[in-house]
Amino acid sequence: xxxxxxWRLDRHPEGQDFAxxxxxxxxxxAPLAPGEVRVRARWLSMDAGTRxxxxxxxxxxxxxxxxxQPMAGLVLGTVEESRDPxxxxxxxxxxxxxxxxxxxVQPDLAALEPVDGDLADLRQHFGAxxxxxxxxxxxxxEVARIQPGEWLVVSAAAGATGSLACQIGRNLGARxxxxxxxxxxxxxxLDELGIEQAIDYRGEDVAARLAAIPGGVHAYFDxxxxxxxxxxxxxxxxxxxxxxxxxxxxxxxxxxxxxxxRFDQVLMRRLRIEGFFVPDFLHRGDEFLPRLQGWLGAGxxxxxxxEWSGIERVLDAYAHMLRGGNIGKVIVRVTD
Amino acid sequence: xxxxxxWRLDRHPEGQDFAxxxxxxxxxxAPLAPGEVRVRARWLSMDAGTRxxxxxxxxxxxxxxxxxQPMAGLVLGTVEESRDPxxxxxxxxxxxxxxxxxxxVQPDLAALEPVDGDLADLRQHFGAxxxxxxxxxxxxxEVARIQPGEWLVVSAAAGATGSLACQIGRNLGARxxxxxxxxxxxxxxLDELGIEQAIDYRGEDVAARLAAIPGGVHAYFDxxxxxxxxxxxxxxxxxxxxxxxxxxxxxxxxxxxxxxxRFDQVLMRRLRIEGFFVPDFLHRGDEFLPRLQGWLGAGxxxxxxxEWSGIERVLDAYAHMLRGGNIGKVIVRVTD
Numbered sequence: 001x002x003x004x005x006x007w008r009l010d011r012h013p014e015g016q017d018f019a020x021x022x023x024x025x026x027x028x029x030a031p032l033a034p035g036e037v038r039v040r041a042r043w044l045s046m047d048a049g050t051r052x053x054x055x056x057x058x059x060x061x062x063x064x065x066x067x068x069q070p071m072a073g074l075v076l077g078t079v080e081e082s083r084d085p086x087x088x089x090x091x092x093x094x095x096x097x098x099x100x101x102x103x104x105v106q107p108d109l110a111a112l113e114p115v116d117g118d119l120a121d122l123r124q125h126f127g128a129x130x131x132x133x134x135x136x137x138x139x140x141x142e143v144a145r146i147q148p149g150e151w152l153v154v155s156a157a158a159g160a161t162g163s164l165a166c167q168i169g170r171n172l173g174a175r176x177x178x179x180x181x182x183x184x185x186x187x188x189x190l191d192e193l194g195i196e197q198a199i200d201y202r203g204e205d206v207a208a209r210l211a212a213i214p215g216g217v218h219a220y221f222d223x224x225x226x227x228x229x230x231x232x233x234x235x236x237x238x239x240x241x242x243x244x245x246x247x248x249x250x251x252x253x254x255x256x257x258x259x260x261x262r263f264d265q266v267l268m269r270r271l272r273i274e275g276f277f278v279p280d281f282l283h284r285g286d287e288f289l290p291r292l293q294g295w296l297g298a299g300x301x302x303x304x305x306x307e308w309s310g311i312e313r314v315l316d317a318y319a320h321m322l323r324g325g326n327i328g329k330v331i332v333r334v335t336d
Numbered sequence: 337x338x339x340x341x342x343w344r345l346d347r348h349p350e351g352q353d354f355a356x357x358x359x360x361x362x363x364x365x366a367p368l369a370p371g372e373v374r375v376r377a378r379w380l381s382m383d384a385g386t387r388x389x390x391x392x393x394x395x396x397x398x399x400x401x402x403x404x405q406p407m408a409g410l411v412l413g414t415v416e417e418s419r420d421p422x423x424x425x426x427x428x429x430x431x432x433x434x435x436x437x438x439x440x441v442q443p444d445l446a447a448l449e450p451v452d453g454d455l456a457d458l459r460q461h462f463g464a465x466x467x468x469x470x471x472x473x474x475x476x477x478e479v480a481r482i483q484p485g486e487w488l489v490v491s492a493a494a495g496a497t498g499s500l501a502c503q504i505g506r507n508l509g510a511r512x513x514x515x516x517x518x519x520x521x522x523x524x525x526l527d528e529l530g531i532e533q534a535i536d537y538r539g540e541d542v543a544a545r546l547a548a549i550p551g552g553v554h555a556y557f558d559x560x561x562x563x564x565x566x567x568x569x570x571x572x573x574x575x576x577x578x579x580x581x582x583x584x585x586x587x588x589x590x591x592x593x594x595x596x597x598r599f600d601q602v603l604m605r606r607l608r609i610e611g612f613f614v615p616d617f618l619h620r621g622d623e624f625l626p627r628l629q630g631w632l633g634a635g636x637x638x639x640x641x642x643e644w645s646g647i648e649r650v651l652d653a654y655a656h657m658l659r660g661g662n663i664g665k666v667i668v669r670v671t672d
Contacts, residue, residue: 059570061604225600234395244603259595263561266611267580268397273609275602 002029005311006070006100012056015252016322018315021054022071029102037112038081039093039103043307044314045074045126046321046330048159048223051251061277070098076115076125077103077334092117094125099314101334111282126331127303128164128296129289131278135245136165137288138281139221140172143243143274148173150218151237153210155228157198158185159321160303160329161245165221166195167301177213179206179228181324188327192304201228210235225249226257233262236269244275252322304328338365341647342406342436348392351588352658354651357390358407365438373448374417375429375439379643380650381410381462382657382666384495384559387587397613406434412451412461413439413670428453430461435650437670447618462667463639464500464632465625467614471581472501473624474617475557476508479579479610484509486554487573489546491564493534494521495657496639496665497581501557502531503637513549515542515564517660524663528640537564546571561585562593569598572605580611588658640664 003026013021032038050073053065065072075097079087084107087093095112097103105112115125127133140146152169156162157178166189169176176195180186186198199209206228210217216237222229226249232242250257265271281288295301306326308317311334321330339362349357368374386409389401401408411433415423420443423429431448433439441448451461463469476482488505492498493514502525505512512531516522522534535545542564546553552573558565562585565578572578586593601607617624631637642662644653647670657666 059601059604061606225603247600247603250600256598256600259597259599261595262592263595263599264583264586264592265395266609267561267583267613268395268611270397270611270613270616272611273602275604275606275608277603277606280606 002102003027004029004100004102006098007311007314009054009065009067009069009071011067012064013054013252016319018319022315024312029104032081032083032104034083035106037079037084037087037093037105037107039075039077039095039097039105039112040080041075041077041097041101041103041334042336043076043123043126044099044332044334045076045130046314046318046332047074047132048248048251048322049246051248051322055252055254057254070100072096073099074126074131075103076122087112087114092122092125094130099311101311111279113285123305123307123331124296124303127160127305127329128301129292130303130329132160132303132329133164133168133292133301134281134288135161135278136168136221137292138278138284139243139245139276140165140168140174140219142281143276144219144221144241146172146174146219150174151177151213151216152219152221153177153179153217153232154221154223155179156223156246156248156324157195158188158327159223159324162221162223163189163193163328164301164303165245166193168295169221170195171295171300174219177210177217185327188304192302207231207235216240219243221245223248229260230262233260233265233271236265236271238269240269240271242271242273244273245277248322306330308332310334338438339363340365340436340438342434343647343650345390345401345403345405345407347403348400349390349588352655354655358651360648365440368417368419368440370419371442373415373420373423373429373441373443375411375413375431375433375441375448376416377411377413377433377437377439377670378672379412379459379462380435380668380670381412381466382650382654382668383410383468384584384587384658385582387584387658391588391590393590406436408432409435410462410467411439412458423448423450428458428461430466435647437647447615449621459641459643459667460632460639463496463641463665464637465628466639466665468497468639468665469500469504469628469637470617470624471497471614472504472557473628474614474620475579475581475612476501476504476510476555478617479612480555480557480577482508482510482555486510487513487549487552488555488557489513489515489553489568490557490559491515492559492582492584492660493531494524494663495559495660498557498559499525499529499664500637500639501581502529504631505557506531507631507636510555513546513553521663524640528638543567543571552576555579557581559584565596566598569596569601569607572601572607574605576605576607578607578609580609581613584658642666644668646670
């Protein structure tokens with residue numbers, strides 16, 4: 001029988017000590033139950049949001065993952081065996097599976113969907129056509145409702161969702177300011193993504209930079225929460241919008257972060273702050289996907305990959321991503 | 337010549353020590369400049385939001401009032417002399433004038449408007465037809481977008497805007513929960529306004545009460561900010577809305593209040609938090625006013641008045657209102 005290798009969540013991690021919380025196991029693949037699909041992973045997606053699922057808090061947007069079970073995450077791979085006729089063997093699919101060589105999923109629970117196996121770079125199903133891109137498009141178009149000529153600020157701008165949000169914002173006609181940590185990332189934002197301004201939050205006074213924006217910031221695509229939000233709020237234009245996409249500053253804490261110190265600006269400037277997540281937009285694929293494909297084809301949407309190799313490197317890749325060591329999207333290649 | 341009595345803002349008040357910051361003066365009325373209108377005040381409106389105008393902070397929704405000048409506020413009175421043909425002598429008008437027996441205003445800057453002089457109780461121009469009512473309607477209909485059957489929470493629910501928001505929420509079909517301080521106010525909410533639940537924040541655990549709402553709170557009409565918002569956020573339904581109308585908890589502080597401790601819920605529950613103020617809705621009168629008049633006429637919108645008498649009582653009435661000593665709307669009768 002085929003033996004699977006998988007990462008098991010043994011306990012809730014403290015901070016970023018993942019080695020003490022997850023372990024790599026071997027297990028035999030069980031026969032498929034009716035309706036199940038087995039996917040051989042080609043790549044695993046490393047996403048900051050999944051850090052929340054590892055913790056004990058029950059007030060997140062989904063319940064904590066059960067301990068003693070495989071860690072969950074987005075998988076791009078090939079159907080190897082199927083008891084669901086929608087997903088025949090050989091199809092390339094993407095969905096929520098496990099940090100494992102083989103993921104066994106219930107397609108609907110996994111939001112499994114077939115993706116184009118003829119794409120030149122298949123990794124773009126985790127990139128310009130992936131859920132980070134859907135998230136960026138939903139946040140900018142549906143939540144922040146960006147208009148041409150507006151000033152848009154993006155935090156964690158060199159990360160996967162952030163760098164896509166920078167480009168999509170630019171494609172929608174906004175003047176984009178990216179906030180990232182360190183000069184390399186800022187250079188990437190300016191030189192490769194071609195946005196208007198980059199702010200290095202480690203070396204610069206973010207609030208002072210934003211205070212120089214004439215008329216103020218119209219929209220903020222926030223991946224981070226915490227102190228950066230405090231720097232942005234008093235520098236927003238009246239009627240500005242904050243699309244709250246993530247709070248990476250809070251994910252590895254057992255307690256919530258303090259609220260934004262300048263929350264009073266919500267009233268003073270009549271701001272709108274709105275949280276969203278991509279599962280609410282998955283039914284919009286017929287509209288979103290052609291738009292993203294168009295930009296990808298026209299060379300107006302690119303995602304740099306920070307690719308690691310081998311299931312055994314998952315924890316290293318994941319911690320690297322959460323530390324912000326990456327530019328672009330961190331993925332782990334599991335098989336060719 | 338006629339001598340006017342007016343309250344002058346001498347310095348920025350510390351906390352609620354208004355006697356040290358404002359003084360009652362007599363001054364002769366100057367001849368009207370072109371375009372000006374002189375209004376003899378019948379009533380002055382005591383509004384918590386004006387506390388912010390007295391302070392030194394320049395990051396509010398309007399600049400601080402200049403020191404050494406009359407204090408500004410809403411006036412309901414009779415045009416006595418006019419150099420604007422839209423406002424003939426004898427007309428009853430409402431607008432932003434001064435805490436004075438006579439207000440001299442530029443009609444457009446003052447948002448001066450004629451109101452119905454034949455209304456049975458003229459004070460309702462500060463009540464069911466006044467700007468507090470406009471504020472409540474705008475916040476519930478345009479910002480919170482209340483739907484029939486939803487759970488609506490209103491803070492400072494026994495105050496002017498709050499008690500109108502409770503009734504308008506009820507009229508729009510919501511199930512209304514009012515938060516107020518003390519058993520008398522809670523009885524008023526239940527017995528006179530006929531809302532579904534009342535919570536005494538001084539004597540009860542607000543969060544625990546709200547946690548018992550099946551399905552969570554759909555909308556929060558917030559007049560207060562601060563700790564009450566912390567109690568509400570984790571008890572909201574997914575996709576809940578917070579209409580931020582006021583932050584009375586913050587108005588007499590020189591520093592902003594801390595942000596809501598449970599701001600993380602914005603992401604976890606995909607909440608929308610939106611600040612608004614009534615000047616943005618003044619052009620909607622043709623739509624708002626008939627609606628309010630209909631409810632007033634049908635006995636479905638009432639405002640209790642806490643009426644004080646005499647220009648010399650203004651500071652007492654104002655401090656009483658800011659301490660939450662009132663039920664309903666605090667006004668000062670200046671002349672008959």
